[in-house]
Amino acid sequence: MHFILVRYTLLWFLMMAAIRCTFGQQVPSSPFEVGAQMDYGFIHEHTRKIAHLVTHYPRALTIYANKLHTGESAWEERLGYPKTGLALTYFDYGNKLLGETWAVTTNIFLPLVKRGKNYEVEMKMGTGIAYATHPFDIDDNFRNTLLSNHWLFAIQAGLHFNYKLWERIYLKSALSLTHYSSAAFKQPNYGVNMVTAGIGAAYLFRAEEKVYRKTELPPFSKRIGVEFSVSGSLIETEVNQPEKHQVWGFSIYGTKRLSRGSRVNAGLDLSLNEGVRYQIQRKILADSTFEEVDYKRVGLVIGHELTVGRLSLLTQLGYYVHRQFEAIAEQPLFQRYGLRYYPSGRLFTGLYLKSHGFTAECAELTIGYRWER
Secondary structure, eight states: OHHHHHHHHHHHHHHHHHHHHHHTTOGGGSOEEEEEEEEEEEEOOOSGGGGGGOOSOOEEEEEEEEEEOOSSSHHHHHTTSOEEEEEEEEEEOSOTTTOEEEEEEEEEEEEEEEETTTEEEEEEEEEEEEEESSOOBTTTBTTOOSOOSSEEEEEEEEEEEEEEOSSSEEEEEEEEEEEEEOTTSSSOOOOEEEEEEEEEEEEEESGGGOOOOOOOOOOOOOOEEEEEEEEEEEEOSSTTOSSOEEEEEEEEEEEEEEETTEEEEEEEEEEEEHHHHHHHHHHHHHOTTOOOOOOOEEEEEEEEEEEETTEEEEEEEEEEEEOSSOOTTOOSEEEEEEEEEOSSSSEEEEEEEEEETTEEEEEEEEEEEEEEO
Protein backbone atom coordinates (compact mmCIF):
# COMPACT_ATOMS: atom_id res chain seq x y z
CA MET A 1 0.00 0.00 0.00
CA HIS A 2 2.84 2.38 0.86
CA PHE A 3 4.47 1.65 -2.48
CA ILE A 4 1.25 2.52 -4.33
CA LEU A 5 1.11 5.87 -2.53
CA VAL A 6 4.75 6.59 -3.31
CA ARG A 7 4.32 5.60 -6.94
CA TYR A 8 1.34 7.82 -7.60
CA THR A 9 2.77 10.64 -5.49
CA LEU A 10 5.81 10.65 -7.77
CA LEU A 11 3.61 10.50 -10.85
CA TRP A 12 1.61 13.45 -9.54
CA PHE A 13 4.87 15.29 -8.80
CA LEU A 14 6.03 14.73 -12.38
CA MET A 15 2.69 15.90 -13.73
CA MET A 16 2.79 19.02 -11.57
CA ALA A 17 6.29 19.74 -12.84
CA ALA A 18 4.95 19.38 -16.38
CA ILE A 19 2.11 21.78 -15.55
CA ARG A 20 4.66 24.28 -14.25
CA CYS A 21 6.69 23.80 -17.42
CA THR A 22 3.51 24.18 -19.48
CA PHE A 23 1.94 27.24 -17.92
CA GLY A 24 4.57 28.52 -15.48
CA GLN A 25 4.52 32.15 -14.40
CA GLN A 26 4.10 33.58 -17.90
CA VAL A 27 0.46 32.56 -18.45
CA PRO A 28 -0.88 36.16 -18.63
CA SER A 29 1.31 36.98 -21.67
CA SER A 30 1.55 33.58 -23.38
CA PRO A 31 -0.74 32.37 -26.19
CA PHE A 32 -2.60 29.15 -25.47
CA GLU A 33 -5.22 27.02 -27.18
CA VAL A 34 -8.24 25.13 -25.86
CA GLY A 35 -9.85 22.44 -27.97
CA ALA A 36 -11.71 19.16 -28.30
CA GLN A 37 -11.19 16.07 -30.46
CA MET A 38 -13.26 12.99 -31.34
CA ASP A 39 -11.45 9.69 -32.08
CA TYR A 40 -12.53 6.38 -33.58
CA GLY A 41 -10.37 3.29 -34.01
CA PHE A 42 -9.60 -0.29 -33.08
CA ILE A 43 -7.88 -2.36 -30.40
CA HIS A 44 -4.71 -4.06 -31.60
CA GLU A 45 -4.98 -7.81 -30.99
CA HIS A 46 -1.39 -8.45 -29.93
CA THR A 47 -2.26 -11.91 -28.57
CA ARG A 48 -5.05 -14.38 -29.34
CA LYS A 49 -5.81 -14.48 -25.63
CA ILE A 50 -7.64 -11.16 -25.91
CA ALA A 51 -9.65 -12.01 -29.06
CA HIS A 52 -12.91 -12.23 -27.07
CA LEU A 53 -12.46 -8.56 -26.09
CA VAL A 54 -11.68 -7.18 -29.55
CA THR A 55 -15.30 -7.05 -30.70
CA HIS A 56 -16.10 -3.34 -31.05
CA TYR A 57 -14.47 -0.12 -32.22
CA PRO A 58 -13.58 2.21 -29.34
CA ARG A 59 -14.61 5.87 -29.44
CA ALA A 60 -12.94 8.70 -27.57
CA LEU A 61 -13.44 12.33 -26.65
CA THR A 62 -10.51 14.52 -25.60
CA ILE A 63 -10.56 18.04 -24.23
CA TYR A 64 -7.24 19.83 -23.82
CA ALA A 65 -5.35 23.02 -23.18
CA ASN A 66 -1.93 23.68 -24.70
CA LYS A 67 0.57 26.47 -24.20
CA LEU A 68 2.40 27.75 -27.29
CA HIS A 69 6.07 28.29 -26.49
CA THR A 70 7.41 31.32 -28.34
CA GLY A 71 11.04 31.42 -27.28
CA GLU A 72 10.97 32.75 -23.72
CA SER A 73 13.50 30.03 -22.80
CA ALA A 74 16.37 28.66 -24.89
CA TRP A 75 14.94 25.14 -25.10
CA GLU A 76 11.76 26.45 -26.78
CA GLU A 77 13.66 27.77 -29.79
CA ARG A 78 15.87 24.69 -29.80
CA LEU A 79 12.84 22.38 -30.22
CA GLY A 80 11.23 24.51 -32.91
CA TYR A 81 8.74 26.29 -30.61
CA PRO A 82 6.71 23.29 -29.36
CA LYS A 83 3.47 23.16 -27.41
CA THR A 84 2.99 21.56 -24.01
CA GLY A 85 -0.30 20.86 -22.34
CA LEU A 86 -2.79 18.83 -20.38
CA ALA A 87 -5.56 16.60 -21.72
CA LEU A 88 -8.54 14.69 -20.38
CA THR A 89 -9.49 11.67 -22.53
CA TYR A 90 -12.63 9.53 -22.27
CA PHE A 91 -12.77 6.12 -24.02
CA ASP A 92 -15.94 4.08 -24.58
CA TYR A 93 -14.95 0.56 -25.69
CA GLY A 94 -18.47 -0.53 -26.68
CA ASN A 95 -17.92 -3.69 -24.66
CA LYS A 96 -19.47 -4.17 -21.22
CA LEU A 97 -16.52 -6.34 -20.15
CA LEU A 98 -14.10 -3.43 -20.68
CA GLY A 99 -16.35 -0.58 -19.57
CA GLU A 100 -14.87 2.91 -19.97
CA THR A 101 -11.65 4.73 -19.12
CA TRP A 102 -10.77 8.30 -18.16
CA ALA A 103 -7.19 9.52 -18.52
CA VAL A 104 -5.26 12.67 -17.62
CA THR A 105 -2.05 13.15 -19.57
CA THR A 106 0.70 15.72 -19.92
CA ASN A 107 1.75 16.18 -23.54
CA ILE A 108 4.36 17.78 -25.75
CA PHE A 109 3.87 18.58 -29.45
CA LEU A 110 7.05 18.85 -31.52
CA PRO A 111 6.76 20.62 -34.90
CA LEU A 112 7.77 18.45 -37.87
CA VAL A 113 6.50 20.36 -40.90
CA LYS A 114 5.37 23.97 -41.33
CA ARG A 115 3.87 25.14 -44.62
CA GLY A 116 3.45 28.91 -44.48
CA LYS A 117 1.29 30.29 -41.69
CA ASN A 118 -1.73 28.03 -42.12
CA TYR A 119 -0.58 24.38 -42.09
CA GLU A 120 1.65 22.33 -39.81
CA VAL A 121 2.35 18.74 -38.77
CA GLU A 122 3.30 17.89 -35.16
CA MET A 123 4.46 14.79 -33.32
CA LYS A 124 2.69 14.26 -30.00
CA MET A 125 4.10 12.39 -27.00
CA GLY A 126 2.23 12.09 -23.72
CA THR A 127 2.11 10.20 -20.45
CA GLY A 128 -0.14 10.16 -17.43
CA ILE A 129 -2.63 8.13 -15.46
CA ALA A 130 -5.91 6.43 -16.43
CA TYR A 131 -8.91 5.15 -14.48
CA ALA A 132 -10.88 2.09 -15.66
CA THR A 133 -14.52 1.81 -14.59
CA HIS A 134 -14.82 -1.98 -15.00
CA PRO A 135 -11.44 -3.71 -14.54
CA PHE A 136 -10.67 -7.39 -14.05
CA ASP A 137 -12.26 -9.04 -11.02
CA ILE A 138 -11.76 -12.70 -10.18
CA ASP A 139 -15.44 -13.07 -9.26
CA ASP A 140 -17.40 -10.47 -11.26
CA ASN A 141 -15.34 -9.72 -14.39
CA PHE A 142 -12.77 -12.47 -14.88
CA ARG A 143 -12.90 -12.22 -18.71
CA ASN A 144 -11.46 -8.69 -18.78
CA THR A 145 -7.79 -9.59 -19.21
CA LEU A 146 -6.87 -6.20 -20.76
CA LEU A 147 -7.56 -3.82 -17.86
CA SER A 148 -6.49 -5.49 -14.62
CA ASN A 149 -6.72 -2.55 -12.24
CA HIS A 150 -8.75 0.62 -11.70
CA TRP A 151 -5.59 2.77 -11.91
CA LEU A 152 -3.41 2.38 -15.00
CA PHE A 153 -0.42 3.97 -16.66
CA ALA A 154 -1.15 5.85 -19.87
CA ILE A 155 1.17 6.47 -22.83
CA GLN A 156 0.16 8.26 -26.03
CA ALA A 157 1.91 9.09 -29.28
CA GLY A 158 0.69 10.39 -32.60
CA LEU A 159 0.86 12.67 -35.61
CA HIS A 160 -1.29 15.81 -35.56
CA PHE A 161 -2.24 17.87 -38.59
CA ASN A 162 -3.33 21.48 -38.00
CA TYR A 163 -4.98 23.85 -40.47
CA LYS A 164 -5.72 27.48 -39.69
CA LEU A 165 -9.30 28.31 -40.71
CA TRP A 166 -9.45 31.83 -39.28
CA GLU A 167 -7.24 34.02 -37.11
CA ARG A 168 -8.04 32.12 -33.91
CA ILE A 169 -9.75 28.90 -35.04
CA TYR A 170 -7.84 25.78 -36.12
CA LEU A 171 -9.10 22.54 -37.66
CA LYS A 172 -7.25 19.51 -36.30
CA SER A 173 -6.87 15.87 -37.32
CA ALA A 174 -4.71 13.12 -35.83
CA LEU A 175 -3.47 9.53 -36.04
CA SER A 176 -2.79 8.21 -32.54
CA LEU A 177 -1.55 5.20 -30.58
CA THR A 178 -2.75 4.87 -26.98
CA HIS A 179 -1.54 2.32 -24.42
CA TYR A 180 -3.06 1.65 -20.98
CA SER A 181 -1.47 -0.89 -18.65
CA SER A 182 -1.04 -1.74 -14.97
CA ALA A 183 2.67 -2.43 -15.69
CA ALA A 184 2.34 -5.91 -14.09
CA PHE A 185 1.44 -4.38 -10.73
CA LYS A 186 -1.68 -6.52 -11.01
CA GLN A 187 -2.35 -9.55 -13.20
CA PRO A 188 -3.56 -10.29 -15.85
CA ASN A 189 -1.35 -7.76 -17.56
CA TYR A 190 -2.03 -7.79 -21.30
CA GLY A 191 -2.82 -4.06 -21.47
CA VAL A 192 -4.79 -2.33 -24.20
CA ASN A 193 -3.25 -0.81 -27.34
CA MET A 194 -5.51 1.33 -29.52
CA VAL A 195 -4.95 2.87 -32.94
CA THR A 196 -7.32 5.77 -33.65
CA ALA A 197 -8.01 8.55 -36.11
CA GLY A 198 -9.43 11.82 -34.83
CA ILE A 199 -10.79 15.18 -35.87
CA GLY A 200 -11.41 18.32 -33.82
CA ALA A 201 -10.98 22.05 -33.48
CA ALA A 202 -9.18 24.50 -31.21
CA TYR A 203 -9.49 28.17 -30.31
CA LEU A 204 -6.34 30.26 -29.83
CA PHE A 205 -6.30 32.78 -27.00
CA ARG A 206 -3.93 35.79 -27.03
CA ALA A 207 -3.17 35.27 -30.70
CA GLU A 208 -1.52 38.69 -30.79
CA GLU A 209 1.23 37.33 -28.52
CA LYS A 210 2.16 34.59 -31.02
CA VAL A 211 5.50 36.18 -31.87
CA TYR A 212 8.47 33.82 -32.01
CA ARG A 213 11.65 35.09 -30.38
CA LYS A 214 15.27 34.37 -31.22
CA THR A 215 17.76 33.86 -28.39
CA GLU A 216 21.51 34.25 -28.64
CA LEU A 217 23.10 31.27 -26.94
CA PRO A 218 26.66 30.80 -25.69
CA PRO A 219 28.95 28.30 -27.49
CA PHE A 220 27.90 24.69 -26.99
CA SER A 221 30.16 21.84 -25.94
CA LYS A 222 29.34 18.17 -26.73
CA ARG A 223 30.15 16.94 -23.25
CA ILE A 224 30.45 13.31 -22.19
CA GLY A 225 29.37 11.94 -18.82
CA VAL A 226 28.49 9.02 -16.60
CA GLU A 227 25.23 8.37 -14.76
CA PHE A 228 24.17 5.92 -12.07
CA SER A 229 20.62 5.03 -11.06
CA VAL A 230 18.63 2.70 -8.81
CA SER A 231 15.03 1.68 -9.48
CA GLY A 232 12.36 -0.25 -7.61
CA SER A 233 8.96 -1.74 -8.39
CA LEU A 234 6.33 -4.24 -7.27
CA ILE A 235 4.68 -6.76 -9.61
CA GLU A 236 2.50 -9.85 -9.75
CA THR A 237 3.19 -12.98 -11.80
CA GLU A 238 -0.12 -14.72 -11.06
CA VAL A 239 -3.74 -13.65 -10.78
CA ASN A 240 -4.94 -12.86 -7.24
CA GLN A 241 -1.44 -13.19 -5.82
CA PRO A 242 -1.45 -12.51 -2.05
CA GLU A 243 1.91 -10.68 -2.04
CA LYS A 244 3.77 -8.60 -4.61
CA HIS A 245 7.24 -9.43 -5.92
CA GLN A 246 9.98 -6.84 -5.61
CA VAL A 247 11.96 -5.76 -8.67
CA TRP A 248 15.22 -3.88 -8.22
CA GLY A 249 17.33 -2.40 -10.99
CA PHE A 250 20.83 -0.92 -11.04
CA SER A 251 22.15 0.96 -14.08
CA ILE A 252 25.36 2.62 -15.21
CA TYR A 253 25.50 4.51 -18.50
CA GLY A 254 27.94 6.60 -20.43
CA THR A 255 26.32 9.69 -21.95
CA LYS A 256 27.13 12.17 -24.70
CA ARG A 257 25.34 15.39 -25.59
CA LEU A 258 24.39 15.72 -29.25
CA SER A 259 22.82 19.15 -28.83
CA ARG A 260 21.58 21.39 -26.02
CA GLY A 261 18.44 19.29 -25.56
CA SER A 262 19.47 15.89 -26.88
CA ARG A 263 21.63 13.26 -25.21
CA VAL A 264 22.41 9.63 -26.04
CA ASN A 265 23.29 6.98 -23.47
CA ALA A 266 24.66 3.44 -23.48
CA GLY A 267 25.57 1.04 -20.71
CA LEU A 268 24.49 -1.87 -18.54
CA ASP A 269 21.40 -2.79 -16.51
CA LEU A 270 21.33 -5.29 -13.66
CA SER A 271 17.82 -6.59 -12.92
CA LEU A 272 16.86 -8.47 -9.73
CA ASN A 273 13.28 -9.58 -10.33
CA GLU A 274 11.83 -11.69 -7.50
CA GLY A 275 9.00 -12.65 -9.86
CA VAL A 276 11.53 -14.49 -12.06
CA ARG A 277 12.94 -16.26 -8.98
CA TYR A 278 9.39 -17.32 -8.05
CA GLN A 279 8.83 -18.76 -11.54
CA ILE A 280 12.10 -20.71 -11.27
CA GLN A 281 10.98 -22.20 -7.93
CA ARG A 282 7.61 -23.16 -9.41
CA LYS A 283 9.40 -24.84 -12.32
CA ILE A 284 11.55 -26.86 -9.92
CA LEU A 285 8.45 -28.06 -8.04
CA ALA A 286 6.72 -29.08 -11.27
CA ASP A 287 9.75 -30.73 -12.87
CA SER A 288 12.16 -32.63 -10.63
CA THR A 289 14.77 -32.76 -13.41
CA PHE A 290 14.92 -28.98 -13.70
CA GLU A 291 17.98 -27.48 -12.00
CA GLU A 292 17.91 -24.07 -10.34
CA VAL A 293 19.47 -21.30 -12.42
CA ASP A 294 20.46 -17.71 -11.82
CA TYR A 295 17.47 -15.34 -11.74
CA LYS A 296 19.58 -12.21 -12.23
CA ARG A 297 19.64 -10.58 -15.67
CA VAL A 298 22.16 -8.23 -17.25
CA GLY A 299 21.17 -6.09 -20.21
CA LEU A 300 23.11 -4.02 -22.71
CA VAL A 301 21.22 -0.73 -23.24
CA ILE A 302 21.27 2.14 -25.72
CA GLY A 303 18.94 5.11 -25.51
CA HIS A 304 18.09 8.75 -26.08
CA GLU A 305 16.98 11.57 -23.79
CA LEU A 306 15.10 14.65 -24.99
CA THR A 307 15.25 17.55 -22.51
CA VAL A 308 12.43 20.07 -22.07
CA GLY A 309 13.39 22.44 -19.27
CA ARG A 310 13.71 20.39 -16.06
CA LEU A 311 11.79 17.49 -17.64
CA SER A 312 13.11 14.95 -20.11
CA LEU A 313 11.70 12.07 -22.14
CA LEU A 314 13.73 8.85 -22.00
CA THR A 315 13.51 6.05 -24.59
CA GLN A 316 15.77 2.99 -24.48
CA LEU A 317 16.28 -0.36 -26.20
CA GLY A 318 18.02 -3.21 -24.42
CA TYR A 319 19.22 -6.76 -25.00
CA TYR A 320 19.91 -9.35 -22.30
CA VAL A 321 23.50 -10.58 -22.46
CA HIS A 322 22.96 -12.71 -19.33
CA ARG A 323 19.62 -14.49 -18.86
CA GLN A 324 19.58 -18.12 -17.73
CA PHE A 325 15.79 -18.40 -17.37
CA GLU A 326 13.15 -17.20 -19.83
CA ALA A 327 10.32 -15.76 -17.75
CA ILE A 328 6.68 -15.70 -18.80
CA ALA A 329 5.99 -13.40 -21.81
CA GLU A 330 9.64 -12.36 -21.85
CA GLN A 331 11.77 -11.69 -24.93
CA PRO A 332 15.54 -11.08 -25.12
CA LEU A 333 14.85 -7.52 -26.28
CA PHE A 334 13.27 -4.98 -23.92
CA GLN A 335 12.20 -1.35 -24.12
CA ARG A 336 11.97 1.47 -21.59
CA TYR A 337 9.92 4.66 -21.86
CA GLY A 338 9.47 7.33 -19.25
CA LEU A 339 9.85 10.78 -17.77
CA ARG A 340 12.69 12.24 -15.78
CA TYR A 341 12.67 15.31 -13.57
CA TYR A 342 15.84 17.20 -12.60
CA PRO A 343 15.41 19.04 -9.27
CA SER A 344 19.07 20.06 -9.65
CA GLY A 345 21.60 19.96 -12.44
CA ARG A 346 22.83 16.42 -11.71
CA LEU A 347 20.29 14.65 -9.51
CA PHE A 348 17.23 13.18 -11.24
CA THR A 349 14.11 11.16 -10.43
CA GLY A 350 12.08 9.20 -12.94
CA LEU A 351 9.07 7.03 -13.63
CA TYR A 352 9.63 4.50 -16.44
CA LEU A 353 7.69 1.69 -18.07
CA LYS A 354 9.85 -1.34 -18.91
CA SER A 355 8.32 -3.78 -21.39
CA HIS A 356 9.06 -6.78 -23.58
CA GLY A 357 7.29 -6.05 -26.84
CA PHE A 358 3.63 -5.36 -26.00
CA THR A 359 3.89 -6.85 -22.47
CA ALA A 360 4.96 -4.63 -19.57
CA GLU A 361 7.36 -6.05 -16.99
CA CYS A 362 7.14 -3.27 -14.40
CA ALA A 363 6.87 0.44 -13.68
CA GLU A 364 10.19 1.67 -12.33
CA LEU A 365 10.55 4.38 -9.70
CA THR A 366 14.05 5.70 -10.23
CA ILE A 367 16.56 7.99 -8.59
CA GLY A 368 19.95 8.73 -10.09
CA TYR A 369 22.92 11.03 -10.46
CA ARG A 370 24.66 12.21 -13.64
CA TRP A 371 28.15 13.66 -13.88
CA GLU A 372 29.41 15.48 -16.99
CA ARG A 373 32.64 17.15 -17.94
